[in-house]
Amino acid sequence: MDMRLFSVEQTQQVAQQLAKLLQLGDCVALSGEMGAGKSTFARALIRALAGDEALDVPSPTFALLQPYDTPVGAVFHYDLWRLSGPDELYELSWDDACEGIMLVEWPERAEELLPEGALHLTFTHGAEEEDRHLTLHGWPDERLAAFMKSSARA
Numbered sequence: 774m775d776m777r778l779f780s781v782e783q784t785q786q787v788a789q790q791l792a793k794l795l796q797l798g799d800c801v802a803l804s805g806e807m808g809a810g811k812s813t814f815a816r817a818l819i820r821a822l823a824g825d826e827a828l829d830v831p832s833p834t835f836a837l838l839q840p841y842d843t844p845v846g847a848v849f850h851y852d853l854w855r856l857s858g859p860d861e862l863y864e865l866s867w868d869d870a871c872e873g874i875m876l877v878e879w880p881e882r883a884e885e886l887l888p889e890g891a892l893h894l895t896f897t898h899g900a901e902e903e904d905r906h907l908t909l910h911g912w913p914d915e916r917l918a919a920f921m922k923s924s925a926r927a
Protein backbone atom coordinates (compact mmCIF):
# COMPACT_ATOMS: atom_id res chain seq x y z
CA MET A 774 0.00 0.00 0.00
CA ASP A 775 1.11 3.56 -0.41
CA MET A 776 0.15 7.17 0.26
CA ARG A 777 1.22 10.68 -0.66
CA LEU A 778 2.40 13.16 1.96
CA PHE A 779 2.04 16.70 0.65
CA SER A 780 3.51 18.60 3.61
CA VAL A 781 5.50 18.22 6.83
CA GLU A 782 2.21 18.68 8.72
CA GLN A 783 0.62 15.79 6.85
CA THR A 784 3.61 13.56 7.65
CA GLN A 785 3.24 14.52 11.33
CA GLN A 786 -0.50 13.78 11.28
CA VAL A 787 0.04 10.34 9.78
CA ALA A 788 2.66 9.62 12.46
CA GLN A 789 0.14 10.67 15.13
CA GLN A 790 -2.43 8.26 13.69
CA LEU A 791 0.10 5.43 13.73
CA ALA A 792 0.91 6.21 17.38
CA LYS A 793 -2.68 5.36 18.31
CA LEU A 794 -2.30 1.86 16.83
CA LEU A 795 1.07 0.90 18.30
CA GLN A 796 1.45 -1.62 21.12
CA LEU A 797 4.37 -3.08 23.03
CA GLY A 798 6.29 -5.49 20.80
CA ASP A 799 5.73 -3.41 17.64
CA CYS A 800 8.59 -2.33 15.40
CA VAL A 801 8.38 0.46 12.81
CA ALA A 802 11.21 0.35 10.25
CA LEU A 803 11.81 3.72 8.56
CA SER A 804 13.63 3.64 5.22
CA GLY A 805 14.58 6.28 2.68
CA GLU A 806 17.57 8.41 1.77
CA MET A 807 18.93 11.26 3.92
CA GLY A 808 16.36 14.02 4.20
CA ALA A 809 13.47 11.80 3.14
CA GLY A 810 11.58 12.40 6.39
CA LYS A 811 12.35 9.40 8.63
CA SER A 812 13.31 11.47 11.68
CA THR A 813 10.49 13.95 11.12
CA PHE A 814 8.05 11.04 11.18
CA ALA A 815 9.74 9.43 14.21
CA ARG A 816 9.74 12.72 16.16
CA ALA A 817 6.00 13.27 15.65
CA LEU A 818 5.32 9.63 16.54
CA ILE A 819 7.36 9.75 19.76
CA ARG A 820 5.76 13.04 20.82
CA ALA A 821 2.32 11.51 20.28
CA LEU A 822 3.23 8.38 22.28
CA ALA A 823 4.63 10.57 25.05
CA GLY A 824 1.63 12.87 24.98
CA ASP A 825 4.04 15.81 24.89
CA GLU A 826 4.04 18.04 21.81
CA ALA A 827 7.17 19.86 22.96
CA LEU A 828 9.26 16.81 23.90
CA ASP A 829 12.90 17.08 22.81
CA VAL A 830 13.52 14.25 20.31
CA PRO A 831 17.13 14.42 19.14
CA SER A 832 18.21 12.33 16.17
CA PRO A 833 20.22 9.37 17.60
CA THR A 834 22.84 9.69 14.86
CA PHE A 835 25.83 9.26 17.18
CA ALA A 836 24.37 7.41 20.18
CA LEU A 837 22.47 5.13 17.76
CA LEU A 838 19.75 4.74 20.39
CA GLN A 839 17.54 7.22 22.20
CA PRO A 840 15.13 5.60 24.67
CA TYR A 841 11.93 7.16 26.05
CA ASP A 842 9.54 6.31 28.87
CA THR A 843 6.00 7.00 27.72
CA PRO A 844 2.52 6.25 29.07
CA VAL A 845 2.27 3.51 26.43
CA GLY A 846 5.54 1.94 27.59
CA ALA A 847 9.22 2.04 26.70
CA VAL A 848 10.01 3.47 23.25
CA PHE A 849 13.38 2.85 21.57
CA HIS A 850 14.41 5.14 18.69
CA TYR A 851 17.36 3.81 16.69
CA ASP A 852 19.38 5.34 13.87
CA LEU A 853 21.58 2.50 12.61
CA TRP A 854 23.46 4.46 9.92
CA ARG A 855 26.68 4.18 11.93
CA LEU A 856 26.16 0.62 13.18
CA SER A 857 29.32 -1.44 12.68
CA GLY A 858 27.39 -4.71 12.43
CA PRO A 859 24.27 -6.43 13.79
CA ASP A 860 26.20 -7.86 16.78
CA GLU A 861 26.58 -4.33 18.12
CA LEU A 862 22.82 -4.24 18.65
CA TYR A 863 23.12 -6.47 21.70
CA GLU A 864 25.04 -3.65 23.41
CA LEU A 865 22.25 -1.26 22.45
CA SER A 866 19.37 -2.76 24.48
CA TRP A 867 18.04 -4.56 21.38
CA ASP A 868 16.51 -7.45 23.37
CA ASP A 869 14.66 -5.04 25.68
CA ALA A 870 13.64 -2.93 22.69
CA CYS A 871 11.99 -5.93 21.03
CA GLU A 872 9.57 -6.02 23.97
CA GLY A 873 8.87 -2.29 23.80
CA ILE A 874 8.01 -0.08 20.85
CA MET A 875 10.86 0.27 18.34
CA LEU A 876 11.41 2.92 15.68
CA VAL A 877 14.35 2.01 13.48
CA GLU A 878 16.00 4.28 10.89
CA TRP A 879 18.31 2.45 8.44
CA PRO A 880 16.68 -0.88 9.41
CA GLU A 881 18.59 -2.86 6.76
CA ARG A 882 21.69 -2.51 8.95
CA ALA A 883 20.06 -4.74 11.59
CA GLU A 884 19.95 -7.49 8.95
CA GLU A 885 18.22 -10.62 10.29
CA LEU A 886 17.87 -9.14 13.80
CA LEU A 887 15.05 -6.85 12.69
CA PRO A 888 11.77 -8.21 14.14
CA GLU A 889 9.82 -10.24 11.58
CA GLY A 890 6.49 -8.52 12.08
CA ALA A 891 7.89 -5.00 11.59
CA LEU A 892 5.88 -2.36 9.76
CA HIS A 893 8.11 -1.11 6.93
CA LEU A 894 7.67 2.51 5.87
CA THR A 895 9.70 3.79 2.93
CA PHE A 896 9.88 7.51 2.14
CA THR A 897 10.84 8.86 -1.27
CA HIS A 898 10.92 12.42 -2.58
CA GLY A 899 8.17 13.64 -4.86
CA ALA A 900 8.11 16.42 -7.43
CA GLU A 901 7.57 19.31 -5.00
CA GLU A 902 9.73 20.44 -2.07
CA GLU A 903 7.41 18.99 0.61
CA ASP A 904 6.05 16.15 -1.50
CA ARG A 905 6.81 12.62 -0.25
CA HIS A 906 5.70 9.19 -1.34
CA LEU A 907 5.24 6.62 1.43
CA THR A 908 5.01 2.88 0.85
CA LEU A 909 3.85 0.56 3.61
CA HIS A 910 4.18 -3.18 4.08
CA GLY A 911 4.82 -5.85 6.69
CA TRP A 912 1.66 -5.74 8.79
CA PRO A 913 -1.34 -8.02 8.17
CA ASP A 914 -3.74 -6.50 5.62
CA GLU A 915 -6.40 -5.74 8.22
CA ARG A 916 -4.04 -3.79 10.47
CA LEU A 917 -2.56 -1.90 7.52
CA ALA A 918 -6.04 -1.05 6.29
CA ALA A 919 -6.96 0.37 9.72
CA PHE A 920 -3.87 2.58 9.61
CA MET A 921 -4.60 3.72 6.03
CA LYS A 922 -8.19 4.53 6.99
CA SER A 923 -7.28 6.59 10.04
CA SER A 924 -4.57 8.40 8.07
CA ALA A 925 -6.98 9.29 5.29
CA ARG A 926 -9.16 11.06 7.87
CA ALA A 927 -6.21 12.94 9.40
Ligand SMILES: Nc1ncnc2c1ncn2[C@@H]1O[C@H](COP(=O)(O)OP(=O)(O)O)[C@@H](O)[C@H]1O
Nearest residue numbers: 778780781784807808809810811812813903905
Ligand atom coordinates in the same frame (compact mmCIF):
# COMPACT_ATOMS: atom_id res chain seq x y z
N1 LIG B 1 6.27 15.89 3.62
C1 LIG B 1 7.37 15.92 4.37
N2 LIG B 1 7.57 14.95 5.32
C2 LIG B 1 8.70 14.95 6.07
N3 LIG B 1 9.69 15.85 5.97
C3 LIG B 1 9.55 16.82 5.05
C4 LIG B 1 8.41 16.89 4.22
N4 LIG B 1 8.56 17.95 3.42
C5 LIG B 1 9.72 18.53 3.71
N5 LIG B 1 10.34 17.86 4.71
C6 LIG B 1 11.64 18.24 5.26
O1 LIG B 1 12.59 17.27 4.89
C7 LIG B 1 13.52 17.08 5.94
C8 LIG B 1 13.50 15.64 6.42
O2 LIG B 1 14.56 15.47 7.32
P1 LIG B 1 14.63 14.22 8.29
O3 LIG B 1 13.27 13.92 8.82
O4 LIG B 1 15.74 14.48 9.25
O5 LIG B 1 15.05 13.07 7.25
P2 LIG B 1 15.79 11.68 7.49
O6 LIG B 1 15.66 11.29 8.93
O7 LIG B 1 15.06 10.75 6.56
O8 LIG B 1 17.22 11.88 7.04
C9 LIG B 1 13.16 18.04 7.05
O9 LIG B 1 13.92 19.22 6.91
C10 LIG B 1 11.68 18.31 6.77
O10 LIG B 1 11.27 19.57 7.24
Ligand SMILES: [Mg+2]
Nearest residue numbers: 811812832878
Ligand atom coordinates in the same frame (compact mmCIF):
# COMPACT_ATOMS: atom_id res chain seq x y z
MG1 LIG C 1 17.14 10.65 10.37
